[in-house]
Amino acid sequence: MSPAATVHAFVPASRRPPAPGGGGTPGVRDRLLRSLRAAAPALAAYLAVRLCGLLAVARLAHAQGHGVWPTLAASWDSNWYLGIAEHGYTDALGTRVNANNLAFFPLYPLLVKAVAAVTPGSAATAGLLLAIGCSLVAAWGIFAVGERLHDRRTGTVLTVLWGALPVAAVQWMGYTESLFTALSAWALHAVLAGHWRWAGALASLAGLTRPTGIAVAAAVTVAALLACRAAPGRRAAALTGAAVAPLGWLLFVAWVGLRVGRIDGYFAVQRLWKNEWDGGRATLLELRQQFVYASRPQLFLLIVSAVLIVSAVLFVLCALDRQPVALLVFTGVLLLVVLGSAGVYFPRARFLLPGFPLLLPLARALAGARRRGPVAVLLLSATLLSAWTGAHMLLVWPGPP
Secondary structure, eight states: OOHHHHHHHHSOGGGOOOOGGGTOOOOHHHHHHHHHHHHHHHHHHHHHHHHHHHHHHHHHHHHHTOOHHHHHHSSTHHHHHHHHHHHOOOSOOOSOTTOOGGGSOSHHHHHHHHHHHHSSSOHHHHHHHHHHHHHHHHHHHHHHHHHHHTOHHHHHHHHHHHHTSTTGGGGGSSSSHHHHHHHHHHHHHHHHHTOHHHHHHHHHHHHTTOTTHHHHHHHHHHHHHHHHHHOGGGHHHHHHHHHHTTHHHHHHHHHHHHHHTSTTHHHHHHHHTTOOBOTTHHHHHHHHIIIIIOSSOOHHHHHHHHHHHHHHHHHHHHHHTTOOHHHHHHHHHHHHHHHTBOSOSTTHHHHTTTOGGGGHHHHHHHHTOSOHHHHHHHHHHHHHHHHHHHHHHHHTSSSOO
């Protein structure tokens, strides 16, 4: 199959580049610029949403006498990543609970170290700027997925909804969620476009970013294997993508085992952090505690519980909507890992931030609404609620986000 035929087989007619006789196939740069121009309104809307959230955090921080920069750049998990960037990983398992930095995946601290080496300022500043930059790349990828599956309006609404999630303040913190979402979104977009080698490479990088990188690897691998039957001419590329996708996650897990001198080293580290998979028993017990037994449940934990429940419902809607298999596998495995964990409860809404395909049914409904006024009011309300919950999470809730 010729390159031109391959392009025409995997790209919808409305998005195919011009034929060679009609002006030449545009280069990668031209395609990226065209994609960025299409995404510009969505990125502008995303920036407005997150700036609103930043303003809420800044006002509450000022009222409490806190600094905004340390809250966003050097608190909780941010300090773990900064420690890895500056001093590397420990070389022993140890016995202390919640004390082994091998639980944190390496790509983000490596990037922080690289950016800090070529820019002025501290590593914390580099980490925060990196996270904000990655959030924009993530928003672009989310728009691209929504546009490819439906249209630009759906892509824009999907991007705004992702920026207005209850714990979206984490997107502009020195955390890994923005980097991971960017890699996940573009890996899924590559799958939808049939670019299997790119999908595998991006999934492998996602596997070096967070434990839930296994969800991206599973999505790419399953979709690639299914594509081998549907398009035999692309079998070699699909098999390459399927083979490469889990490598990042597997390599880090194997490296941790070698570093601490035991084959289950990574999982032993996770046990020290009380992270074990129990099939969801601990999650159900915590939900029962919050909604049945607690006389005065903490507001942030109620927000987390609501996010978990709504996410499960949205996954059912996604399945009924027959989303592409890659998206369903990604969000399904992500939910299995997050809901099935017996680890700490409060960060689970944050762990689900990368699961943007769960928002597609809502984005489609809003984008297809005939009356624009109610849609604008709903999105504005979501933005204000996200700003308030983000400020509460960072400056009122006493624990990590």
